Amino acid sequence: MGEEAKRYRVPSRVHRVEQEIQKSRFLTTAAPAPTVEEARAFIARVREEFPDATHNCWAFAVGPPGSTAQVGMSDDGEPHGTAGRPMLTALLHGGVGEVAVVVTRYFGGTLLGKGGLVRAYTACVQQVLESLPTLERVRKVRVAVELEYASVDGVRRMLAAHEAELVAETYAVTVGYQLLLPEHQLEAFHKALLDQTQGEVLFEVLDAEP
Template identity: 85%
Template sequence: MEAKRYLVPARVHRVEQELQKSRFLTTAAPAPTVEEARAFIARVREEFPDATHNCWAYVAGPPGSTAQVGMSDDGEPHGTAGRPMLNALLHGGVGEVAVVVTRYFGGTLLGKGGLVRAYTGCVQQALESLPTLERVPKARLAIEIEYASVDGLRRMLPAHEAELVSEEYAATVGYQLLLPLSRLEAFHKALLDLTLGEVLIEVLEPRQ
């Protein structure tokens, strides 16, 4: 079960630069799924319908993952925009990210090498200043314990970054918790130690 944490965009972010009289606007956004990536790309295209090009790329997964990626040169010479943008994303250390580079042509041809450098640089510039947050894959647990273990359990929660979702009091006490997948094994062991094995634990929902 993959439990790795990684950085994702915190929100939509835009940077701008001018190269050889062409104006480049680079917009980056969260893209946890292919559908959300494509919806974001469509919104930017609608925002800049008069642009010469709206080239794009996305990685809808962990940093460096090529399982769900996409790219488009949007009319630029083949291989000069989408592929360099995707390469920059794959090596950028941020996951679940989509980027659109909007170009307004300024009259000076950049050539294939110049275009590759320009589109690569645009994505790198956006990533350098991109606000990020940490994505923490989590599990939802259902736990049933005796009343004598309640205080001990509550004291354990912060150390394991566990969040109490719900509680139910009957003959025993039932809790639902969210905690990082990476903490699951250690939490399970600590809970068995605390209760001397008198506990029911069920993983309801591992969330990658």
């Protein structure tokens, strides 16, 4: 997996833009979608907010930017392939992961034609992504470390440099830590841990985020 899949941009909050195209009013709302369930819940909320709209077309892509493993789309009554598909294509090329978008259209009396609809829905998604507030999503892994008491101070000092967060600790014959750290730091942290403890350490990766 490349570095770009381990660190990527996701929406930090719900964001909305509005534009008029050929007398039709388009409201485009984007939101964080870390899971399919959250994407569908957001879409339902927007549909409830604009029940009188001509169309509430939507698309979502859960996962890193460009990933098609968990996607969805709907034309919501627009001609087949003129809304959901171009919206999803724009999302997948937008450089943002875990995102859902609803384009709410109030028809203004002028027919756009199939090509015009594709251009309009593509432009709506591109416009909302341009101004979308984002934050960095970092894939993390949970690891277990077991070490001698003599190594505790040195190991604790090196945690911050590897962005490692101590989530649990036990003290018995040896010291046990559970740590959460960015996946891209894993190899360097393991090497530093071996150096710091002269190899007197047990290290196990427990799980990684999907």
